[in-house]
Amino acid sequence: MRRLLMATLAAFVVLPVAATEPSTSAASAPLDMETIMANPDWIGHAVESPYWSVDGRNLYYSVQRDGSPVRDLYRVDPARGASVKLDPAAMAHADGPAVFDRAHQHAAYILHGDVFVVDLASGQRRQVTLTPQHESSPQFSADGRALQFRAGNDWFRYDLVSAVTAPVTELKLADDPETNKPDDLGELQLSLFKTLREIKADQQAMRDHTRALEAADAGRAPRPFWLGDKIRLVDSKLSPDGRWLLLVTAPKGYQGGRVPQVNHYVTDSGYTEPEDARSYVGRNDPAPQSLLLLDLPQHKSWPLKTDGLPGIKADPLAALRKQAVARLEKAGNTDEAKTLKAPAVRPVRIAAGGEDGGGGGVAWNDDGSQLAIELRAIDNKDRWIASVDFSKHALVNQQRLTDPAWINWSFNDFGWLKDGRTLWYLSEQSGYSRLYAKPLEGAARELTGAGKFEVSAPQLSADGKWFYLLA
Numbered sequence: 001m002r003r004l005l006m007a008t009l010a011a012f013v014v015l016p017v018a019a020t021e022p023s024t025s026a027a028s029a030p031l032d033m034e035t036i037m038a039n040p041d042w043i044g045h046a047v048e049s050p051y052w053s054v055d056g057r058n059l060y061y062s063v064q065r066d067g068s069p070v071r072d073l074y075r076v077d078p079a080r081g082a083s084v085k086l087d088p089a090a091m092a093h094a095d096g097p098a099v100f101d102r103a104h105q106h107a108a109y110i111l112h113g114d115v116f117v118v119d120l121a122s123g124q125r126r127q128v129t130l131t132p133q134h135e136s137s138p139q140f141s142a143d144g145r146a147l148q149f150r151a152g153n154d155w156f157r158y159d160l161v162s163a164v165t166a167p168v169t170e171l172k173l174a175d176d177p178e179t180n181k182p183d184d185l186g187e188l189q190l191s192l193f194k195t196l197r198e199i200k201a202d203q204q205a206m207r208d209h210t211r212a213l214e215a216a217d218a219g220r221a222p223r224p225f226w227l228g229d230k231i232r233l234v235d236s237k238l239s240p241d242g243r244w245l246l247l248v249t250a251p252k253g254y255q256g257g258r259v260p261q262v263n264h265y266v267t268d269s270g271y272t273e274p275e276d277a278r279s280y281v282g283r284n285d286p287a288p289q290s291l292l293l294l295d296l297p298q299h300k301s302w303p304l305k306t307d308g309l310p311g312i313k314a315d316p317l318a319a320l321r322k323q324a325v326a327r328l329e330k331a332g333n334t335d336e337a338k339t340l341k342a343p344a345v346r347p348v349r350i351a352a353g354g355e356d357g358g359g360g361g362v363a364w365n366d367d368g369s370q371l372a373i374e375l376r377a378i379d380n381k382d383r384w385i386a387s388v389d390f391s392k393h394a395l396v397n398q399q400r401l402t403d404p405a406w407i408n409w410s411f412n413d414f415g416w417l418k419d420g421r422t423l424w425y426l427s428e429q430s431g432y433s434r435l436y437a438k439p440l441e442g443a444a445r446e447l448t449g450a451g452k453f454e455v456s457a458p459q460l461s462a463d464g465k466w467f468y469l470l471a
Contacts, residue, residue: 041066051097054107054118060094100462101140102366106160108138108147115149117160128158128165142240142367155238155245168238169222169245169296173252176226178207223299227292234289235350241368244390247292248350248362254287285378288347293393302393306375307345309384310400315342316381346382348375361412365420370440372398372423374414376407383407385414385425387440398438401427408433411456418464426458435467 035042048071050061059078062071073091076083086094096109096116107118113134118125128147129135137150147158148168155168182190190196214220227233227249235248261274291304306312315321321340328337350362350373363372371388373395382402386395401407411433414425422439424447433454438444447467448455458469 039067049097051095053095054098054109054120055123099138099140101144102142103144104462105144106140106147108140108149110135110138110149115147115158117147117158126163137237139238139240141242146242148238148240148242150236150238153233153236155236157242167222168242169294170224171233171247172224172226173231173233174226174229179226222296225294225299225301231290235362237362237364239364239368239371240366243296243368244371245294245296246362246371246373247294249290249292250287256287257284259284285347286349288378289349291350291373291395293388304373304388304393304395306348306395308395309375309386309397311382311402312346312348312377312384313344315346316379316402316404318342347378348384349378350375361414363415365416366418367420370416370420372414372416374412376412380406383412385423387423396440398423398440399425399427399436399444401429403428411454413456413458415460417460424458424460424467426456428454435469 045064045066048062048064050059052059053075057077059076061074061076063074064071073086073094074083075086075090075094094111095118096111098107098109098118100107100120105120107120108128109116109118114130115128115135115138116125117128128149129151131151133151135149135151137148139148140146141148141157145160147160149156149158153171156165157168158165190200211223214223227247230252231249232252233247234250237246239245256279259279260277262277264273264275267273291306292301293304294301321342325337325340328334328340361374363374364370371390373386373388375384375386377383381404382400384397384401385399386397388394389396408428411426411428414423416422417424417437422437424435424437426433427436428434430446432452433456435447435455435458436444437447448469448471453471455469455471458467460467
């Protein structure tokens with residue numbers, strides 16, 4: 001593997017004075033408690049969501065208006081330092097944060113919820129969608145012939161040559177009606193009536209005929225995956241080669257327990273209105289999550305079980321649990337003591353949510369041949385980064401980070417190097433957040449050197465030779 005060079009990047013952008021400096025009156029006034037507790041406009045608003053234009057000549061960023069929740073979009077020329085606030089007409093022609101194909105011939109981005117693709121040679125922009133829903137997650141296929149994107153829980157494929165948009169698959173959160181078996185009475189009816197048997201045989205023949213046509217004709221819509229009615233979809237990630245779709249699921253109707261409520265007394269209606277507040281610390285664990293791998297061409301699915309991850313069957317709270325159980329049993333609360341039994345396999349989360357602070361995620365390599373998943377124990381004592389063995393449909397542990405206190409919600413970035421078989425990730429295993437590289441079949445090595453410092457927000461350069469990071 002070629003040597004990776006490390007670099008620290010600092011970007012300086014000239015911003016409009018109003019966006020970065022406090023007002024003269026606020027700056028000259030004494031800093032008293034009333035000022036501190038007032039609207040923070042006097043401090044000045046920070047730049048938000050900066051990104052490069054598709055051609056790399058300009059930077060875009062957003063700034064909140066004083067006294068308003070509205071954000072304005074600015075464009076700045078780094079060479080001249082001139083910053084311009086865009087009006088609505090100019091915003092309609094602005095770029096969005098772009099992704100590029102591997103050959104760097106096309107770019108794509110989401111703007112006001114719709115998908116756009118740009119031919120980099122000609123600069124021509126083409127609008128792919130115009131829908132009331134918000135599309136997301138644009139990415140180019142491994143062969144560069146299509147743009148893939150997500151709308152809700154569904155993935156779509158836009159052919160760059162034919163301009164045809166088609167669903168990659170259809171996900172049904174219900175039981176497959178074809179697999180419904182008759183009950184005892186239904187079986188009796190079939191055995192008694194020849195007509196019913198003939199109707200059933202005809203229906204099966206029509207289904208078999210339809211499947212044969214679908215298999216022979218790539219221009220037909222894909223068959224749906226029936227996932228059952230016991231789960232809900234949390235997240236999904238399509239492989240760049242279009243073969244695999246990874247689903248993150250959670251139990252449907254999971255009861256997280258009671259949450260506190262806050263009453264609002266000053267309301268538009270004039271009546272007190274309750275609002276659910278944040279759960280108390282240590283209460284109401286988030287719903288456990290599971291992984292389901294779909295093979296789209298073969299129309300098969302496999303669960304990716306977590307019980308093989310190192311340490312996932314251990315109980316990091318065993319000592320405390322033993323004390324609590326003994327205390328409850330001594331007090332005669334045997335039923336409550338039974339609820340403290342440790343799970344056989346600790347539950348995990350893959351897709352991060354606001355309620356648990358962060359961590360977790362999914363990363364495909366560029367050609368879709370490898371998949372890495374970051375999992376976090378709900379008890380926050382362990383974090384795993386695992387690859388997937390597609391032949392065995394199983395997780396393969398690549399790195400385990402464990403802490404008897406708490407796994408940090410920060411420093412969980414990870415991804416793939418350009419060779420497609422080496423992972424990079426942040427880990428605090430040494431006590432400081434450091435950047436590591438690990439081949440799938442080899443040992444990890446630290447890339448950032450020793451010392452009392454930590455690194456964060458690593459970004460791999462397009463050519464794969466450099467990491468840009470904060471230190």
